[in-house]
Amino acid sequence: MSQILELKAVHKGFDLGTVNENKVLTDLNLSLNKHDFVTVIGGNGAGKSTLMNIIAGSLFADDGEIWLNGKNITKWNVPKRSAFIGRVFQDPRMGTATRLSVEENLALAYKRGEKRGLEKSVPKKKLPFFKEQLAKLDMDLENRLKTEVGRLSGGQRQALTLLMATIQTPHLLLLDEHTAALDPKISRLVLQLTEELIEEKQLTALMITHNMEDAITYGNRLIMLHHGNIVVDVSGEEKQQLTVPQLINLFQESSHEQLTEDSLVLG
Numbered sequence: 001m002s003q004i005l006e007l008k009a010v011h012k013g014f015d016l017g018t019v020n021e022n023k024v025l026t027d028l029n030l031s032l033n034k035h036d037f038v039t040v041i042g043g044n045g046a047g048k049s050t051l052m053n054i055i056a057g058s059l060f061a062d063d064g065e066i067w068l069n070g071k072n073i074t075k076w077n078v079p080k081r082s083a084f085i086g087r088v089f090q091d092p093r094m095g096t097a098t099r100l101s102v103e104e105n106l107a108l109a110y111k112r113g114e115k116r117g118l119e120k121s122v123p124k125k126k127l128p129f130f131k132e133q134l135a136k137l138d139m140d141l142e143n144r145l146k147t148e149v150g151r152l153s154g155g156q157r158q159a160l161t162l163l164m165a166t167i168q169t170p171h172l173l174l175l176d177e178h179t180a181a182l183d184p185k186i187s188r189l190v191l192q193l194t195e196e197l198i199e200e201k202q203l204t205a206l207m208i209t210h211n212m213e214d215a216i217t218y219g220n221r222l223i224m225l226h227h228g229n230i231v232v233d234v235s236g237e238e239k240q241q242l243t244v245p246q247l248i249n250l251f252q253e254s255s256h257e258q259l260t261e262d263s264l265v266l267g
């Protein structure tokens with residue numbers, strides 16, 4: 001099966017050589033196959049965000065290589081990587097421009113990867129396509145094209161961000177606890193939408209979550225990080241059958257540490 005993402009012996013530390021030295025990722029290897037939807041779970045400080053930042057390019061690895069769709073992107077900066085990587089953050093305000101309208105935001109996302117400066121003009125012939133995409137969100141946003149994004153609810157905004165991150169089918173979609181700031185009902189809705197988009201566009205995705213149930217329910221593979229190492233990696237049938245108590249057992253067996261359900265699930 002073809003690999004989309006490969007992390008080869010990646011190391012990342014902070015404040016190296018000082019008293020605050022913190023080696024977060026040491027010799028991390030991870031491969032994602034095309035169409036993998038991988039959920040990432042781990043306690044606070046396990047290195048989940050560091051892993052995402054290393055992949056997105058907002059942090060550079062100290063050592064090791066990162067390959068995306070057969071290209072060595074280790075030294076690429078964020079703008080260069082963002083032509084191929086979509087990312088949705090926890091904060092719904094991060095992925096959209098507050099003062100721009102729904103259609104202007106979509107136009108910007110549509111031109112991702114082009115040398116466009118701050119060009120936000122909306123190509124008229126794209127409007128039917130934007131409307132069609134928005135209708136799929138089932139939030140009536142297709143009738144609010146001129147509405148400033150700052151006036152949308154958190155859930156609407158996060159759904160729009162998701163659409164923007166995938167409108168130009170990315171090689172890889174990074175979901176950084178993207179439903180954690182939403183209330184439980186909206187969170188579920190956005191997660192279902194996420195699953196539908198990933199399925200429909202046949203995306204490869206990596207999703208951080210603090211919720212073990214969600215990590216088990218969504219995706220075809222689950223990895224658990226602990227002190228920057230992958231201590232649990234289950235996929236396919238094994239993942240489908242997995243329960244939260246079994247996941248806790250798997251963690252305890254491989255890390256020889258105790259884990260309570262509460263230490264991973266927020267809220």
Ligand SMILES: Nc1ncnc2c1ncn2[C@@H]1O[C@H](COP(=O)(O)OP(=O)(O)OP(=O)(O)O)[C@@H](O)[C@H]1O
Nearest residue numbers: 014015022024042043044045046047048049050051
């Ligand atoms: N820019 C930075 N400078 C210094 N230390 C950092 C930086 N980013 C992360 N760290 C440290 O790296 C470790 C891993 O942090 P990271 O944010 O990757 O964990 P996480 O698994 O995402 O945790 P959480 O679930 O709490 O968000 C922590 O000890 C953190 O303090």
